[in-house]
């Protein structure tokens with residue numbers, strides 16, 4: 001079967017006016033503006049199957065929101081193709097929007113002045129949600145997100161966390177097949193983040209909704225997505241399972257040691273000379289080593305260090321996904337420069 | 338890839354779409370009134386403000402006419418009647434299309450238009466629905482009051498025919514008015530700097546409250562064909578006054594309304610296309 005979301009060579013330029021200097025320049029700009037095209041999304045390709053939950057990540061300005069805007073039909077691409085279940089988002093807008101839910105974490109989709117419950121009623125009318133489904137959905141939202149507490153408050157009086165929960169509920173009220181989330185956990189505290197993540201997991205299991213989410217919090221990705229797409233400067237740099245991303249970079253492990261006496265990194269390098277281990281350049285009692293699990297076992301490294309040095313404490317940890325991604329962003333940055 | 342995985346209702350077209358959107362409109366309106374009722378004071382203040390400005394304008398008219406008996410052959414009650422009529426389409430406009438004011442600020446700069454584009458309802462319907470000005474009701478009621486008063490002075494008949502006439506002519510005039518503002522609003526899609534064209538044009542509406550025969554020919558032609566504000570008050574009002582020559586022309590008001598508004602809707606649609614292709 002064809003994938004639910006099919007994206008090919010998706011490209012988007014923004015036209016920027018090149019400003020001239022001074023007041024006279026301002027006038028000239030008005031009459032004969034000079035333009036410069038900025039390529040925000042560059043030949044992006046991917047396919048997403050129904051039921052997948054995909055993380056779409058990248059540094060600031062990488063082109064995530066622009067991609068989401070094209071996938072949701074707000075923006076028309078400069079070139080390229082998007083087909084979602086046979087519909088073209090920006091062309092079949094009235095039909096397409098019935099099947100999708102969208103949350104922009106940065107700003108609410110709700111009516112600022114209306115009470116939450118009234119926003120929901122309005123959405124029910126707009127999306128023509130049958131009474132029984134509306135009731136079911138509202139029950140789910142109350143059970144999982146606790147929206148019942150603030151149903152009668154106007155949206156403008158909600159806290160950020162409450163508002164985000166309402167936005168999520170509003171986006172799912174009509175049981176869309178696909179959910180687009182642009183930074184759904186931005187600005188939330190740890191507890192609120194957990195509640196949003198828990199909700200997304202439940203809703204995926206319960207209603208089989210396909211989710212694409214962008215975020216700067218890799219915790220979201222680790223807890224929700226098996227697949228990630230990494231985009232940088234508009235181009236896809238990685239598309240695959242999160243697990244692959246880890247192994248591709250060789251499951252790095254970091255060993256932190258506290259010694260009784262100060263030594264230099266070179267001393268430690270001698271200690272582990274026959275092992276594929278890199279020590280950070282440091283002096284003093286605290287030192288850090290990194291190695292790949294595939295090349296050497298943690299036990300072996302620790303044995304050598306403990307044998308030759310006066311160790312007071314040890315700590316072994318896997319390098320987290322955040323750092324791996326940071327390295328990818330950085331490498332991509334260098335490539336371009 | 339032609340199979341449609343997203344099965345569901347085909348989009349409505351034509352009359353069914355229109356009726357459905359009217360239903361949505363009603364829902365929005367009910368919501369709006371509900372949320373407004375929470376601020377009862379606002380309504381009172383609105384009423385006072387509108388009444389005050391109308392009293393001032395009528396005082397100006399009265400002083401004017403205490404000096405000159407008639408204005409280019411139009412008597413005071415006739416001028417007053419035209420003025421009264423002009424308030425009705427204005428009220429309708431305020432009631433329904435007030436959101437066109439400050440549209441570019443609210444929807445383009447603040448980015449609310451994105452949200453509008455994410456909903457399965459026409460963009461214009463949504464934008465018009467999202468705000469109503471209750472003071473519009475005041476204007477409509479006051480306008481009708483002024484017309485009744487001036488009509489009595491003139492000895493005009495008041496029957497079912499006049500009521501029907503108002504029911505047709507006032508909405509048509511409001512359509513002209515909304516069309517002009519919609520066109521002006523839509524033009525902001527093309528300007529980076531979003532200059533405010535609406536306020537100066539809004540001021541021009543004043544000229545249309547007087548019999549246009551007092552103006553020179555170029556101005557008359559301008560108000561009839563270019564910026565068709567003469568159709569907002571003067572022409573339709575003459576139908577009630579039975580002014581020779583003009584009363585017939587007045588019957589063209591619905592046609593003018595439909596043409597102006599449809600034209601404006603076309604510009605709006607182009608503008609929306611442009612928005613999604615420029616992203617700003």
Ligand SMILES: Nc1ncnc2c1ncn2[C@@H]1O[C@H](COP(=O)(O)OP(=O)(O)OP(=O)(O)O)[C@@H](O)[C@H]1O
Pocket residue numbers: 014015016038039040058059060061062063064065066067615616617
């Ligand atoms: N409306 C616009 N007009 C001009 N340039 C824009 C516009 N929107 C975005 N851009 C530019 O396009 C590029 C991609 O922006 P985009 O918002 O898609 O990034 P992002 O990945 O969502 O970033 P962030 O993580 O900061 O939200 C940026 O360089 C941005 O400055």
Ligand SMILES: [Mg+2]
Pocket residue numbers: 064065066182
């Ligand atoms: Mg973004």
